Amino acid sequence: MAKKLVCDRCGAELTDKYDIDLALEGKEAWEETVRASGAEPRGILPCEHFVRCNGEMKLVDDSMVVRCRQWLMNLFNQ
Numbered sequence: 001m002a003k004k005l006v007c008d009r010c011g012a013e014l015t016d017k018y019d020i021d022l023a024l025e026g027k028e029a030w031e032e033t034v035r036a037s038g039a040e041p042r043g044i045l046p047c048e049h050f051v052r053c054n055g056e057m058k059l060v061d062d063s064m065v066v067r068c069r070q071w072l073m074n075l076f077n078q
Ligand SMILES: [Zn+2]
Pocket: 007, 008, 009, 010, 011, 012, 047, 048, 049, 050, 053, 054, 055, 056
């Protein structure tokens, strides 16, 4: 499965598997940091442009997006 991280504000993407694994390992530390400031984490780590976009990276399954798109296309083609 092709997974990637996408910023929910500026759309920056992180597709390197090693980077994603590192992000997943640091996930809890980030969530704790956000909760300590009284907010709910949206993603699993801050975007690399966090200072500018204030976004958080969300884990996206690429193949899921593809499957969903195909399903919609089939629906419209009937
Ligand atoms: Zn961003």
